[in-house]
Amino acid sequence: MYLREHYFDNAATSFPDADILREALDFSLEHWANPSSIHAAGTDAKKALESCRAECAAALGVKPQTIFFTSGGTESDHIPLLSILSRPQKGSFIVSAIEHPALREMAKMITNTGWKMITVNPDKNGFIQPQSIIDALQEDTVFVTVMAVNNETGAVQDIPGIASALNEYSASHRKVFFHVDCVQAAGKIPLNLNIKGIDSAAFSAHKIHGPRGAGILYLNREINSFLKGGGQEKSVRSGTENLFGAKAFASCLKKYLISEKNPSSMNSFRDQELITSSFIKKIKTLKNCRIIPSCRENESDDHHFSPFVLQASFIGIPGQVMERALSEKGFYISTGSACSSSHAGRPVLDTMQLSAKEKESAVRFSFDTSCTQKAADELFEAVKEICLLFT
Structure with a gap:
């Protein structure tokens, strides 16, 4: 299950x-x-x-x-x-x-x-x-x-x-x-x-x-x-x-729906902002980790992004390898849009002037309103373990 x-x-x-x-x-x-x-x-x-x-x-x-x-x-x-x-x-x-x-x-x-x-x-x-x-x-x-x-x-x-x-x-x-x-x-x-x-x-x-x-x-x-x-x-x-x-x-x-008319949804949104910010700070410490885009590493710029979607690259670990390795540990992420997962290439990342290595190793973490700090911390530890295997 x-x-x-x-x-x-x-x-x-x-x-x-x-x-x-x-x-x-x-x-x-x-x-x-x-x-x-x-x-x-x-x-x-x-x-x-x-x-x-x-x-x-x-x-x-x-x-x-x-x-x-x-x-x-x-x-x-x-x-x-x-x-x-x-x-x-x-x-x-x-x-x-x-x-x-x-x-x-x-x-x-x-x-x-x-x-x-x-x-x-x-x-x-x-x-x-x-x-x-x-x-x-x-x-x-x-x-x-x-x-x-x-x-x-x-x-x-x-x-x-x-x-x-x-x-x-x-x-x-x-x-x-x-x-x-x-x-x-x-x-x-x-x-x-x-x-x-x-x-x-x-x-x-x-x-x-x-x-x-x-x-x-x-x-x-x-x-x-x-x-x-x-x-x-x-x-x-x-x-x-x-x-x-x-x-x-x-x-x-x-x-x-996140709206001022729905206080519980706004609370969930603000909670996720803190959880994602903490997750970004932690994975940034991992060797060869790149947040995509790099401006998101600055907290002052993070409000320009949804806290429920995060792209990161772990140079030296192909995205699909990271996805499968996490899946074996019981964690589920993706390398991008599920609707284009069967096709080669990353059209969105291609337009952002990223290096070939960054695109090859990019993965997406996407959260939901039930996410907890504990769950995000467990995800980080799993990612960390995989990264250590490739160092």
Whole structure:
């Protein structure tokens, strides 16, 4: 049996909240009909679905009509991006180089249709600067996407700054659609969607202790969805709705979303800041350890990163070797995004001007709200033992 306290791969998937999943199962069994059916059972299911939508909206601090249920973060990223294909004229779109494969790989596919993709690289610390986005804009640019929290380094991007810069640009140019991947932001940093200029945002339930196969698209601007079907979710996302997933996601947002409205979540966030800071100080003492990016070693800069995601490199120990060695000791980490683990290369780290040795030996530690100082200390001791074997 895997010990939850020794699981440090929460950026890949988080430990499911059993109570929430059981409650959602009972809820979906009670309201089992198709929400699109016009008979009494269908109407009941529709009301139940809308109650879940209202709960999600309340947790996120937005209007219910801006919430659309999807199958997960990937689909929530795809819907806004693919909507550009419904435009009568082709143009350009901007994708930051640190995006998740869900956006990065789909963007490459769109270029096959005649659209031009403009890639904006981060600085050496993994941050996308607002001015870099503005400098990359062209007259025919219609879409920009920048993730809120990077899934490999934990770098918190300046979404308010980018949104503000795009708003200023749009005052004298065409309005550019701004999408934000919030999959690694929900439950990992205090989140505010009420920023002028954010047109859409993607969320995934299994990253915040919910079930796989459930997602949310926040959409604050009308789009013509490229994917068509039965017209559910106001034709933004067709397909029979997942009531179980909607209910579970609503409960997870209410319980785990980091917000001033949720004091316990803020306490967990502050506790994790201390735990991660302590962990960084300890692993820095290990021979050939490098924190990625190096600026994170300075406590004054650490607030620019989520305390729930940490990247480090142990020069001389390949990342996969460290991952397997820790697994044999009962500790679970990763070498990066689980969605790209079967592919060679580290695209995000490639953009950060790291040495080949740093990239080869990089691993990711990703924590969750149940992490304790004791568990983090035990992880450090395990990492230390492995490092000593290679000295």
